[in-house]
Amino acid sequence: MLKKIFINLARATIRKYKPIIVAVAGSRHTAETRNAVFAALKNKYYVRTAEPDHAHDAAFGVALAVLGFGHQGRNMAAWFWRVANSFVTTYLVRTTYPDVLILEYPTDKQGQMSKTCLLAGPTIGVFTDYDEAIGDGDASHENPV
Numbered sequence: 001m002l003k004k005i006f007i008n009l010a011r012a013t014i015r016k017y018k019p020i021i022v023a024v025a026g027s028r029h030t031a032e033t034r035n036a037v038f039a040a041l042k043n044k045y046y047v048r049t050a051e052p053d054h055a056h057d058a059a060f061g062v063a064l065a066v067l068g069f070g071h072q073g074r075n076m077a078a079w080f081w082r083v084a085n086s087f088v089t090t091y092l093v094r095t096t097y098p099d100v101l102i103l104e105y106p107t108d109k110q111g112q113m114s115k116t117c118l119l120a121g122p123t124i125g126v127f128t129d130y131d132e133a134i135g136d137g138d139a140s141h142e143n144p145v
Contacts (some may be wrong), residue, residue, distance in 0.1 A: 001085075002079060003057060003059075003060045003063075004024070005064045005083055006063040006064060006082075006083075007059055007060065007088045007119055008066065008092055009063070009067060009087065010062070010063035010064075010066040010067055010120065011119060011120075012090045012121060013066055013067060013086070013089075013090045013097070014120055016090060016094075016097075017097040019064045019097065019098055019099060019100060020036055020099060020123045020124065021100075021101050021120050021121065021122045021124070022100060022101065022103070022122065022123065022125075023104075023105045023116075023121050023122030023124070023125045023126065023130070024037065024102065024103070024104050024105065024126045025104070025105040025107050025116075025125065025127055026124070026127050026128030026129045027107060027114055027128070027129050028128060028129045029128045030128050032105070033126055034049055034102050034103075035049070035057070035064050035066070037049075037126065038102050041102070045098075045099040046099045046101045047099070047101075048065075048068060048100070048101050049065075050064070050065035050068075050070070050098070054125040057117060058105070058108075058109045058116050059108040059115050059116050059119045061106075062105070062118075062120055063119060065103050066101060066119075066120055067082070067086050068141070069082055081094045100129075101120070103120060104124075105107045105117070105122070108113075110114075116131040135137075
């Protein structure tokens, strides 16, 4: 249930602020590429990037990045505060929000990236590398998503 709340808040935040979303995806060097894109854009735009949350659902990790915070562990008070804060800044007040979001889109399992794109459709996509083992098992590059 908490995941659905954050995913819906992230969708609403994207609809409200309409940031440029740069998706970095691939099997290798995604963190380095994300950091390089951040370094290239940070002097011209208000940019946010976040460490990916690989331990959880892909869309949930991207939702947390869109909302601007990381995983809170088992601290229920922190989660409640984040939900309340996100609700207020998404629906009630207009705050300063980044012009550009640089997000890592996971490609660990087939279908993850598609699910993440439904949450935060990228404006720009950067693919670093595609490992054949990530695909559907037949070493086909026809459908990496």
